[in-house]
Amino acid sequence: MSELVNTIIQGILIGGLYALFAAGLSLVFGVMRVVNLAHGDLIVTGSFLAFTATSILGIHAALSVVFVLPLMALLGYSIQRAILNRTVGTNVLPPLLVTFGIAIILQNGLLQIFTADDRKLDFGNIEIASMQIGNISIGWYSILVFVCAIAIIAGLQFISYKTRIGRVLRATADDPEVAQVMGVDTRHTFSVAMAIAMVVCGISAVLFAAWTSFTPLSGPSRLLIAFEVVVIGGLGSIWGTLIGGLTLGVAQAFGGYLNPAWQMLAGHIAFIIILVLRPAGIFKGR
Amino acid sequence: MPNYKIERNEKYHTGVLIGFGVLLVFLVLLPFWGDKSTMRLATEMAGYLALAVMWNLLAGYAGVMSIGQQAFVGVGGYTVFTLAGLWGVPLIPSILLAGLVAGLLAIPVGLILFRLNGAYFAIGSWVMAEIFLLLTAQSDYLGAGSGMSFPTAVAKSFGNSTERAALFWWIALAIVIAALLIAYLWLRSSRGLALTAMRDDEVAASGLGVNVMRNKLQVFLVASAVAGLVGAILFLGKLRISPTSAYDVNEWTANIIFIVVIGGLGRLEGAVVGTIIFFLLRGFLADFGSYYLIILGLIAIITMLKMPQGVWGLIYDKTQIELFPLKRKIVS
Amino acid sequence: MTLLQTHNLDAYYLDFQALYGVSISLDAGQIVAIIGPNGAGKTTLLRSLAGWVPVERGCVTFDDESIGGFAAEKVVALGIASVPEGRRLFHSLSVEENLLMGQESNRSGDWSTDTVFDLFPVLQGLRKRRGSDLSGGEQQMVAIGRALMANPKVLLFDELSLGLAPTIVGDICRTLPVLRDKGVSMIVVEQDVRRALDLSDYVYCILEGKINLEGESNELAFDDVANAFFGV
Ligand SMILES: Nc1ncnc2c1ncn2[C@@H]1O[C@H](COP(=O)(O)OP(=O)(O)O)[C@@H](O)[C@H]1O
Ligand SMILES: [Mg+2]
Numbered sequence: 001m002s003e004l005v006n007t008i009i010q011g012i013l014i015g016g017l018y019a020l021f022a023a024g025l026s027l028v029f030g031v032m033r034v035v036n037l038a039h040g041d042l043i044v045t046g047s048f049l050a051f052t053a054t055s056i057l058g059i060h061a062a063l064s065v066v067f068v069l070p071l072m073a074l075l076g077y078s079i080q081r082a083i084l085n086r087t088v089g090t091n092v093l094p095p096l097l098v099t100f101g102i103a104i105i106l107q108n109g110l111l112q113i114f115t116a117d118d119r120k121l122d123f124g125n126i127e128i129a130s131m132q133i134g135n136i137s138i139g140w141y142s143i144l145v146f147v148c149a150i151a152i153i154a155g156l157q158f159i160s161y162k163t164r165i166g167r168v169l170r171a172t173a174d175d176p177e178v179a180q181v182m183g184v185d186t187r188h189t190f191s192v193a194m195a196i197a198m199v200v201c202g203i204s205a206v207l208f209a210a211w212t213s214f215t216p217l218s219g220p221s222r223l224l225i226a227f228e229v230v231v232i233g234g235l236g237s238i239w240g241t242l243i244g245g246l247t248l249g250v251a252q253a254f255g256g257y258l259n260p261a262w263q264m265l266a267g268h269i270a271f272i273i274i275l276v277l278r279p280a281g282i283f284k285g286r
Numbered sequence: 287m288p289n290y291k292i293e294r295n296e297k298y299h300t301g302v303l304i305g306f307g308v309l310l311v312f313l314v315l316l317p318f319w320g321d322k323s324t325m326r327l328a329t330e331m332a333g334y335l336a337l338a339v340m341w342n343l344l345a346g347y348a349g350v351m352s353i354g355q356q357a358f359v360g361v362g363g364y365t366v367f368t369l370a371g372l373w374g375v376p377l378i379p380s381i382l383l384a385g386l387v388a389g390l391l392a393i394p395v396g397l398i399l400f401r402l403n404g405a406y407f408a409i410g411s412w413v414m415a416e417i418f419l420l421l422t423a424q425s426d427y428l429g430a431g432s433g434m435s436f437p438t439a440v441a442k443s444f445g446n447s448t449e450r451a452a453l454f455w456w457i458a459l460a461i462v463i464a465a466l467l468i469a470y471l472w473l474r475s476s477r478g479l480a481l482t483a484m485r486d487d488e489v490a491a492s493g494l495g496v497n498v499m500r501n502k503l504q505v506f507l508v509a510s511a512v513a514g515l516v517g518a519i520l521f522l523g524k525l526r527i528s529p530t531s532a533y534d535v536n537e538w539t540a541n542i543i544f545i546v547v548i549g550g551l552g553r554l555e556g557a558v559v560g561t562i563i564f565f566l567l568r569g570f571l572a573d574f575g576s577y578y579l580i581i582l583g584l585i586a587i588i589t590m591l592k593m594p595q596g597v598w599g600l601i602y603d604k605t606q607i608e609l610f611p612l613k614r615k616i617v618s
Numbered sequence: 619m620t621l622l623q624t625h626n627l628d629a630y631y632l633d634f635q636a637l638y639g640v641s642i643s644l645d646a647g648q649i650v651a652i653i654g655p656n657g658a659g660k661t662t663l664l665r666s667l668a669g670w671v672p673v674e675r676g677c678v679t680f681d682d683e684s685i686g687g688f689a690a691e692k693v694v695a696l697g698i699a700s701v702p703e704g705r706r707l708f709h710s711l712s713v714e715e716n717l718l719m720g721q722e723s724n725r726s727g728d729w730s731t732d733t734v735f736d737l738f739p740v741l742q743g744l745r746k747r748r749g750s751d752l753s754g755g756e757q758q759m760v761a762i763g764r765a766l767m768a769n770p771k772v773l774l775f776d777e778l779s780l781g782l783a784p785t786i787v788g789d790i791c792r793t794l795p796v797l798r799d800k801g802v803s804m805i806v807v808e809q810d811v812r813r814a815l816d817l818s819d820y821v822y823c824i825l826e827g828k829i830n831l832e833g834e835s836n837e838l839a840f841d842d843v844a845n846a847f848f849g850v
Contacts, residue, residue: 105580271413
């Protein structure tokens with residue numbers, strides 16, 4: 001029994017991270033109406049940047065964000081500015097195909113540089129330390145991850161609703177033409193949106209890189225998680241995204257409890273069930 | 287009131303037909319002039335071409351952007367290994383059943399996934415393929431994660447390895463011809479018009495009485511059945527199947543997308559040209575490891591941004607040649 | 619002094635030509651009305667001025683500078699702001715946020731949310747409401763306020779009265795002279811001929827993409843304008 005409770009708690013805690021994966025995807029879709037098929041590979045790129053920073057500089061894994069986040073922001077901004085802006089406002093196919101191409105390039109580029117070996121970031125003692133409540137034990141690292149996730153999501157909410165850039169992003173999402181007539185440089189705005197999404201990806205990339213190991217080919221599974229969370233939680237609601245993340249995390253944890261090989265499968269099946277029951281997700285839009 | 291009728295561009299029709307006839311004879315006779323490795327390459331090309339024709343029908347005409355067709359390739363492969371390999375069903379019925387099983391599976395999959403539109407359908411289809419992979423990997427009967435080899439005794443009953451290569455080539459040729467004919471006749475019929483109308487504007491098309499859901503489902507079913515047939519014949523040729531190779535998104539979808547984009551999305555000829563270009567590139571770049579895929583990705587992006595009509599689109603703009611005449615024009 | 623001018627302006631939507639050699643001019647402190655039936659090209663003309671539709675460089679001059687083909691965000695930064703047809707508020711932003719979007723052009727001046735609320739006091743109480751929750755008249759006020767927040771020299775106002783209750787239209791018409799006194803010149807698209815003549819100094823009548831009548835508002839006879847409007 002306590003083992004089951006443990007897995008469920010574990011599922012909830014990782015769910016926060018899944019919500020972060022999804023927040024980036026949903027931000028990009030919300031503003032640009034582009035589903036970024038390279039999203040997962042960009043997360044994995046973040047993990048490799050962290051891995052490189054820690055192994056070259058010998059710094060603590062958590063400190064690698066100092067390098068990872070600016071680099072991810074720059075990468076996101078440039079990809080949007082140089083490539084994806086050309087596909088905004090066309091029909092669905094061009095952005096999908098272009099981001100799919102980017103995904104293939106990133107995967108194989110990483111494979112070329114880092115080989116297919118499993119890598120993992122090392123956060124030190126916090127990874128094994130845990131908190132004991134009765135006979136339930138919760139890892140401090142999982143708690144840290146969850147707290148970070150909630151903080152980032154709250155931060156995104158703050159940016160969206162309390163800052164000028166958030167206002168411009170929401171206005172551009174509503175009506176890019178009129179935003180431009182008001183003086184917004186929409187190409188820049190799109191690129192900033194992508195940069196913000198990539199910063200969120202960078203944080204989740206660092207946190208997840210110590211949670212489980214990763215390879216250059218881990219991107220698609222991250223993308224699918226992010227996507228499932230968005231569909232479960234409904235578009236356009238960041239708290240819905242959080243609920244979606246927790247749902248998926250718990251479903252996976254429960255599947256893994258029944259049989260370790262069913263973890264991913266259980267997540268996918270939960271997604272299909274929710275899709276069948278509620279095409280618009282649990283939280284419907286705004 | 288003037289009388290309007292609809293005419294197709296059939297200027298080159300007879301010439302093209304003769305050309306096709308000669309090419310067909312040449313291809314059917316391949317086992318008599320080519321060696322085993324040529325036959326295997328040709329079989330693979332035929333499989334890719336059939337997949338590309340169907341993906342083009344899906345994405346280029348019906349606006350259904352699937353990145354999960356590997357699900358049906360895998361199902362086809364595993365079905366034929368089970369039927370012919372484990373249960374002793376004869377070869378041809380096994381292959382046909384593989385197509386049938388894949389096609390039938392496409393119905394529930396489509397009914398669920400078509401609740402997602404556009405880009406969301408694309409990732410949803412990928413999730414579905416992932417589910418197929420994970421379920422297959424759970425099945426001990428199918429060899430679980432490590433997959434299965436086709437029983438040697440059964441393989442021998444199809445002939446020695448050269449005879450087998452010839453047999454599989456003829457079957458693959460039949461599959462690709464069937465795929466081309468289905469796509470061509472479909473697009474020539476009034477359903478073809480309905481498809482393009484849907485792709486251009488789903489809401490408007492349904493306002494004109496097009497049953498969008500049924501049309502999408504039909505195309506998806508046929509494309510998935512063909513994927514099943516292709517999976518069956520290509521994995522028979524390899525004599526080995528495993529979940530990761532059977533449901534490989536790069537192999538069965540990324541490559542196919544590349545072919546269609548390079549050749550020309552929404553043009554039947556595009557799949558043919560794209561397949562030829564793909565195999566040429568693969569031949570030239572084989573020694574470059576993962577750079578090869580990076581280059582393919584770059585070419586696909588550049589094509590999409592700078593030349594969205596693809597190579598055949600360029601050729602068509604210059605020459606107005608249609609190998610498969612589909613363009614309609616209204617004359618009075 | 620001429621502030622904004624077009625010279626033989628042609629405008630296209632892909633292959634379709636919507637304007638043919640249109641020449642208009644707006645003096646500082648003037649209100650110019652554009653009238654014409656649906657589909658005549660009025661919106662296209664305003665969009666050409668605002669940088670929303672691509673046009674050739676020399677076709678548009680503002681303050682003696684050629685601005686044709688400038689991107690929309692550059693045009694507004696020079697001081698030409700728009701009240702678009704159909705208001706087009708940002709529907710998920712509050713009234714206040716909609717107004718603040720008008721400042722994205724970063725032009726300095728006297729306009730602020732407070733001065734907009736002085737001009738349209740009803741908006742004060744609605745400041746936290748979503749743009750999509752307002753009545754048509756309130757939306758029009760927000761759209762005007764949003765444009766004013768750019769501290770414009772020229773206001774391009776499309777379809778002043780379309781779909782609005784008559785009392786609201788009266789209120790809005792009364793603000794135009796106030797704005798003019800604050801140094802804003804205006805081009806106003808208005809389909810009601812009588813109202814257009816009343817509120818403007820100069821009128822252009824446009825039909826099928828061409829100007830077919832123009833003149834001082836107080837010198838033109840109503841019947842001539844009405845005939846031009848219907849192309850007889
Ligand atoms: N976005 C567009 N794409 C193509 N044609 C357009 C577009 N907008 C307007 N038009 C066409 O341009 C012409 C002028 O339209 P518009 O300027 O909107 O007229 P008005 O504002 O006078 O009603 C019309 O024939 C209209 O159909
Ligand atoms: Mg108009």
